[in-house]
């Protein structure tokens with residue numbers, strides 16, 4: 001059998017990776033707020049390339065490590081090739097680097113069905129579905145008393161927002177400052193909530209051609225359950241309605257009971273677009 005060669009990603013291979021993505025069907029990209037090109041151009045993350053007789057036949061890359069976890073961001077295999085062998089070889093090499101970076105768990109959101117055939121052999125286990133909820137229309141639940149000041153976020157707020165985010169979410173769901181900065185750049189609405197001058201929550205929403213997407217909603221644990229998440233959400237919905245945007249979607253873990261209570265009260269319903277979330281412990 002002709003040996004596969006596995007090498008780290010370097011920027012000079014950008015065009016080869018681009019071509020592999022463009023010409024093949026087995027492509028998994030989960031780049032959140034980045035375009036593929038931009039991500040490849042700027043990222044220095046753990047990533048491996050598989051070569052067969054001098055041709056690029058596979059790519060596997062993860063996000064920058066955060067609190068001992070990372071996400072599979074890019075996985076590509078050439079259509080006419082030994083997919084299992086390529087993914088296994090890429091994974092085995094990548095894991096060596098991930099262990100040296102003290103990564104304890106790698107997460108994957110299965111955006112495309114093909115990848116589900118291969119990830120069990122790499123040790124990934126299904127955890128739960130990430131569900132998409134959607135609401136349409138101008139109706140809002142009656143407002144509740146809210147002691148929080150809600151204002152638009154500024155660039156200078158990003159560090160405090162990361163602190164709120166990382167306190168509210170557990171790994172691997174937390175955002176890094178870089179990720180939040182990128183999300184902020186493309187957000188259509190980003191607001192923070194303050195109590196006595198202290199930031200206690202934030203929301204960040206993007207705008208697509210068919211509506212708004214609530215990408216982040218977080219309240220610090222000490223202040224959860226007091227109605228602040230609802231106040232941030234209601235305020236964001238009103239801001240979009242003033243711009244004649246009446247549809248909003250969001251994703252949440254199916255097990256996230258508190259957030260689901262809140263979203264149900266605000267009229268969000270599952271739209272059937274669910275994505276399986278998988279995890280492997282190293």
Ligand SMILES: CC(C)(COP(=O)(O)OP(=O)(O)OC[C@H]1O[C@@H](n2cnc3c(N)ncnc32)[C@H](O)[C@@H]1OP(=O)(O)O)[C@@H](O)C(=O)NCCC(=O)NCCS
Nearest residue numbers: 168218219224225226227228229230252258259261262265
């Ligand atoms: C989800 C989150 C933003 C909600 O903010 P919050 O300020 O805690 O929310 P609220 O107090 O406005 O409302 C919480 C709802 O859950 C209910 N709730 C509160 N504690 C609960 C508990 N332990 N179990 C179940 N439901 C609970 C409340 O009754 C309320 O329901 P209602 O709106 O029908 O009255 C916040 O809890 C959070 O940051 N969680 C961690 C990050 C996260 O999961 N973000 C959302 C991911 S999409």
